[in-house]
Amino acid sequence: MTVDAAPESRRDSMLAKIEELHAEQTKAVEAGGKYITRHKERGKLTARERIELLVDEGSAFLELMPLAGWGKDFAVGASLVTGIGVVEGVECMIVANDPTVKGGALNPWSVKKNFRALDIAAENNLPTVNLTESGGADLPTQSEIFIPGGRGFRDLTRSSARKVPTVSVVFGNSTAGGAYVPGMSDYVIMVKEQAKVFLAGPPLVKMATGEETDDESLGGAEMHSRISGSSDFLAVDERDAIRIARRVVARLNWRKRGAVPTPGLTTYAEPDLDPDDLLDLIPTDLKEPFDPREAILRIVDGTSADNGVAFDEFKPLYGTSLCVGWASLHGQPIGILANARGVLMSEEAQKAAQFIQLANQKDTPLLFLHNTTGYMVGKDYEQGGIIKHGAQMINAVSNSKVPHLTVIMGASYGAGNYGMNGRAYDPRFLFTWPGAKSAVMGPQQLAGVLEIVARESAEKKGQVFDADGFVAVREMVEGMVEEQSLPYFLSGMVYDDGVIDPRDTRTVLGICLSVINNQPIEGEMNFGVFRL
Incomplete structure (x- = not known):
């Protein structure tokens, strides 16, 4: 895999993010301050x-x-x-x-x-x-x-x-x-x-x-x-x-209503690749690409005599900016959709819609791994039907009945957040990695759009656009959007269920998959009208 930064540089950067995460989580543990001591002195x-x-x-x-x-x-x-x-x-x-x-x-x-x-x-x-x-x-x-x-x-x-x-x-x-x-x-x-x-x-x-x-x-x-x-x-x-x-x-006499593993039977193998390597693979600079397959192979169950393949990719040669396929995680079958190169085009959207239907056909939960800048824009893409194809993907996500799990690994911008099952689409659980960001678009792009609009507005009024004066506005907008797209800000708004260390992803998802099996898993085949 070709990377833009050395693995040790990525590791150091991610470890710094994780250390910052631990510091923020400690604030919650110590929120009571001096009252914790007083509380304990009362024997509580x-x-x-x-x-x-x-x-x-x-x-x-x-x-x-x-x-x-x-x-x-x-x-x-x-x-x-x-x-x-x-x-x-x-x-x-x-x-x-x-x-x-x-x-x-x-x-x-x-x-x-x-x-x-x-x-x-x-x-x-x-x-x-x-x-x-x-x-x-x-x-x-x-x-x-x-x-x-x-x-x-x-x-x-x-x-x-x-x-x-x-x-x-x-x-x-x-x-x-x-x-x-x-x-x-x-x-x-x-x-x-x-x-x-x-x-x-x-x-x-x-x-x-x-x-x-x-x-x-x-x-x-x-x-x-x-x-x-x-x-x-x-x-x-x-x-x-x-x-x-x-x-x-x-004494509740409680029983799970979903699938229950056979007692004493080992039904899965640990990942073939070390989850600790995620620190070397995942950049905190969202402009750097990374192959989500490398992350997947460090999260899902490894190969065994029973299956022989850890991740079966579906349509690998079509819509290559979105990687989809089948795996198991702690013995639970799961379908995975992971952004490979950030942008979603018509092929990716159609591929995703089909894959989501297949998962519902066989009652298989879905895992969405975000690293997307959104759907592709431009004349050729609009004429090619990007809106209706994106709508097919969002239709499939919206009406899918199998449980959805979401992890925002990197970027999650624009309608890509929706198509990849963001918070508005009610995933059963949604977690964020410390280097992730989520907003309507990137800070520089948003500020640039505002500058173009301001420039065109001035020209329509016959005024001279004050480019130097707009510099301060641009810096303010970029700073505000940057702050509001950070994982701590979004987690503070309860837009996720927690910011997690990437190395804990497999364990966290394993707990979640166990939890969702308290209910039967039944897919949906009625997705309404797909605009073709």
Whole structure:
């Protein structure tokens, strides 16, 4: 493979990006600052410590959206820890309030993050475990939270109606809207002398009714366990509460509805090529080309006596800017679409549409690996039908019913983001690599377009275009677009499910493929009208 930069240069550049990623993720872990120490001095566990005790020993916890709220006026992580963990052998969506950040109060980004977690749980048929300790809404931003926030309670009850259980473990205050989380859950565990669950605390009760009361009699764990019946189990401390939660999940009689590997049978081989080599292959300069096949062979299952081929490419001589084919990942059959040279032309779009139909015909999940500058523009391409061919690809992506997974490896610009199953097309999971960028177009291109428009506008008015004066405008636009296309900015907006180390891609995707098998996989053959 021909590359523009030496492998060691690419490795150094990617390692620097990964180090920066770890620094940003640490901000979420340490978001509580001095309040973490105060919290522990009270004998309480942090949100991540609670999760660590909840999940099965030695199993992975796939944290989702850890950078939610990045670059905003709130702590990184949005006072919430979410992710997928295995509890007593059952894959669960876990949502834990971080009480060290403003008492676990929910801000607008917490709400977006929680909604995304609930969507993942619903799409993949996952029981939900809420580790609850929250003062409710962040009052200064209540106008952004109150109206949409009710959806969280709606989704909990709908989950129960689908026979997908919900569990709430209450460790501390669960006030106002926060009280409805245990109120709407199927199973509720409260920690003695810590849990406080009420719609209004003693001060508000006095203001509203004139009644004087105290926390314990108004909403304490013992009261709810002995009198109101809002608690199903009274735990003596936090560890006991987590023990009880694990026993509740163990008794759910939960079974996956999708494909389940045969116990004790090794159905896949590790990649033929070392995933660590991804650091040498993938440039952080998006203008440098790279062969996605090299990345694919370091992510998918390797060759074995059973199959002999790690990646079976489909239509390799047609539409060569898009590489598509079949592989398996942790034993799960999968179809892959990966951008090879950035731009998508008519041949690539038609090839993709056919391939997506084939995947739906045989109920096979799809993995989209982005490195695209978008669909090709120009007179010849417009006359050749690039719009209708791009529309065929987007039609296929939009109406495909098999689960989609997306990884933005490099560039993801323009309508190429849509055709390659970006966030707007509801992939089951979407992750980003640290050097990736996503925007309507590149910073230089966007600024250049604005300059052309400004120049033409001045000429139409009979004015002289101030090229020197536009330099500052161009620099401002380029800087703004560059910042807003970075993975941390996009992850902060909850436009992905996390920024990941490229070397972890296989493991992350393996967890996701296991999760999607909680539902049967059924393809769609009715794609509507393809404009031919």
